[in-house]
Amino acid sequence: MQKLSEMFWRASVEEITKGYVYDEKEKLYICLICGEAFEKGIIYTPDNNKYFEAEKYASYHVSKEHSSMFEYLINLNKKLTGLTDHQKNLLKYFYEGYSDSDIVKATGGGSTSTVRNHRFTLREKEKQAKIFLAIMQLLERNHSPKEKFITIHRGATMIDERYATTEEEKQKILKAYFREGLDGPLENFPARKEKRKIVILSHIAKKFKTGVKYSEKEVNDILKNIYEDYVLIRRYLIQYGFLDRERDCSQYWVK
Template sequence: MKNIDELFWNATVEEIKRGYIYDNSAEEYICLICGEKFIKGIIYPYNNYFCDAEKAVKNHIKEKHGSTFNYLINMNKKYTGLTDTQKEILKYFYEGLSDKEIVKAQGGGSSSTVRSHRFKLKEKEKQAKVFLAIMGLLNSSKKERNQKGQEFINIHKGATMVDERYAITEKEREKILKNYFKNGKLSNLPRKEKRKIIVFQYIIKQFDSNKKYTEKEVNHILKKIYDDYVTIRRYLIEYGFMERSDDCSQYWVKL
């Protein structure tokens, strides 16, 4: 099974919109936000009634994540391409507020300004559709299919910075992992940023994305991988692979 980042970035636009995918081979519905799974054929309890797996994943998204819209709109600007003002306006649109109500909620401005934002966002939507069509044609072309191993790795959704450090191909990742890991142990911590990211991507897969860990549990897992587990733990937080509570009592995979 692919990890949650791979599932998310390989999902269709429609699947991302609804917040989950259906895995035919495993016969289960998977939340694209956190990776929680719901098995087809199992009946799940919800409040005072029971529901099937697909309804259960929908309820899960609503209860745990608020909504798919809420999750997507709050993703890193590098992924959404939206300014803070545009995100705020979109939230108002999603809530169904009229232009006048939005002006009031913002504490000033004019309806014409809101209409201008609406127009620009519609233009952005058109551009996105054309770009998706272009990339779809590119990905299906014979030349592109022949570039096996040259595909870029998926960026983890919690990445704090998205730049050229993530321009890593599948071949590069395989080579680096082979050079730095022996029997699951990290030989040494690489200095180059690209290599660090690949190493941390491998390490974070040792954690369950649906579980919260104590610091002792995190240390126990990291000790098996690298002696200086404190440094690794710090980097996982710094690079956006993991989050922790303010009192450091709990750690979890950043989604």
């Protein structure tokens, strides 16, 4: 899960738009949503019996399994998109080709001029984002960051200074809390130390595979080997957006 999150944040805007990246070393096209990989040079056959080379099939996979990259991105946490719910709803209408008057009818409120103003505001936001990206790329070229911060998981329910932890600090925290090396059991859980809590939960979440559904018993069995109060860890994994579950707790999965 952590590797997939890192891959997502390292991807270019173009790659995120497509929904997959190419791993030159492994010769794989990898879905940025679920991590499924398709090997270059292999021919894939979907249900309709058409033949696709790996990259084409990666694109087919994104649309078939995840509806669309637009749908996935627009539904990410507000802390990641910077968009209000109202802006998200408008963007969905824009994406589907609605005119300003059509949107007014569909929403049952506002006016065409209000919708037009929103279009203008979002276009300005796009320009600002481009300038900011260019500034950050120039900054990184000129001064490579000496300290790399930990990766923020995409299911994060909050994004603030609690994630301002470097990789070096992360390793110190893990070594301090886990016995017998990083795969050993957890000595204790820092319930009141937010930065440490996130580092530890992120490490524990690696025990779960993306795209796999787990029963509550399976989740408990994994967590029992890590910490005696496995119910506490399970609750925090859900609360902090590392795992998600059905309302009846019948299934759990990486968020």
